[in-house]
Amino acid sequence: MNSAMELTVIEVARIAEDVMRLRLVPADGTACAAFVPGAHLRLQIPPPAGQGEPLYRRYSLTGDGDPAVCYEIAVLRVEGGAGSGWIHQLVPGDRLRATVDNAFPLQPAAGGHLLIAGGIGITPMLGMARRLRREGLPFELHYGGSHPRRMAFRDEVAALGGRLYHRDAGSLRLALADILARPQPGREVYVCGPAALIGAVVEQAAGAGWPQGSVHFELFDGSLAQAGDTAFEVEVRSSGQRIPVRADQSLLGALLDAGVEPLYDCKRGECGMCLVGVLEGEPDHRDHYLSAAEAGRQNSLCVCVSRSRSALLVLDL
Known part of the structure; x- marks a missing residue:
């Protein structure tokens, strides 16, 4: 992880219903560092009521990585969310601490890029599309949302040649079969948005014969949804x-919403930083970190992606 830096807010703007765009620059007057699209700012958020340890939230950078341009993020206000609520109150001149990290980098693709975004998942896809357009490389962009007024950057997406989906223009979920129907050699798929959308893209791409490893995704909140997921405590x-923990919510998301801040990093079950002990209950392991033998002991789990097969899971936190 990169070292933390202090940033100054230079502009805030409401760009869609419940979505705020922020532009930030280094507080010391230096230029923003270059980055590969797919990167995010890991922001330090004051703890609720000013008590306890700081919280950390990740927000994708929407820029194409040009260091001459300021950092730009777009944040969806989530009801009860400590991070988004605090960010939506920021004004120009405010300062905050952050690092730039990247677990979802745009990589070269000989056959071009297929970009799929749902909701606020447009943020990393926009940065990728901006870079590909600047470099004159082929790409296809599909962006779905519940309603046009809730779709940030929709005009720019249209100007980039992207296809918009919403209640008045067809469903992205229903269009996936056609979008993914024809795998092409060397083409790479990038998707970001709700877990259900990402799961549908992964499933349909596999069924259509896309090569293993050609679908890249980033989750904002935990693991891919699976049929039969149920709520638990x-x-x-x-x-x-x-x-x-709701059936459509990750364990990590529920903990964070309740003000419990476990260590975590990748949010894909790969790094093991969020591994915690299980004192009671039956974990539903969905990580790529534990070996089969370690998972079989049922005494630990990665909270970012795993769930519970039992009604109650007691964690050593």
């Missing part, structure tokens, strides 16, 4: 706090 042993 998690207990934090140190405090006794019991937190409900």
Whole structure:
């Protein structure tokens, strides 16, 4: 991870319903560092009520990586979200600390790029599209949302040749079969958005014969949804706090929403930083970090992607 830097907010603008765009520059007057599209800012957020340790939230950079341009993010306000609520109150001149990291880099593709975005997942896709357009490389962009007024950057997406999907213009989910129907040699798929959308892209691409490894994705909140996912409760042993986890919500997301901040990094179950002990309950392992033998012991899990097969999961937190 890169070292933290102090940034100054230079512009805020409401660009869609509940979506705020922020532009930031280094507070010391230096230029923004170049980055590969797909990168994100890891922002330090003050803890609720000013008590406890700072929170950290990740927001994708929408720029094409040119260091001459300021950092730009777009943040969806989430009801009860400590991070998005704080960010939506920022004004020009405010300062915050952040690092630039990248677990979802745009990579060369001999056959071009297919970019698919749902909701606020447009943010990294926009940066990729901007870079590909600047370099004159072929790409295809599909962007779905619930309603035009909730779709950030929709006019620019259209200007980039992207296809928009919403309640008045067809469903992105229903269009996936056609979008992914014809795999092409050397073509790479990038997708970001709700877990259900990403899961559908991964499933349909595999069914259509896309080569393994040709679909790249970034999740904002935990693991891919699976059929049969159900709600459960998690207990934090140190405090006794019991937190409900919805069927469409990740364990990590539920913990963060409840003000519990475990260590985590990749949010894809690969790095092992979010590994915690399981004291009671039956984990549903969905990570790529634990060996089969380690997972079989049922005494630990990666909270970023795993769930529970039992109604209650007690964690050593």
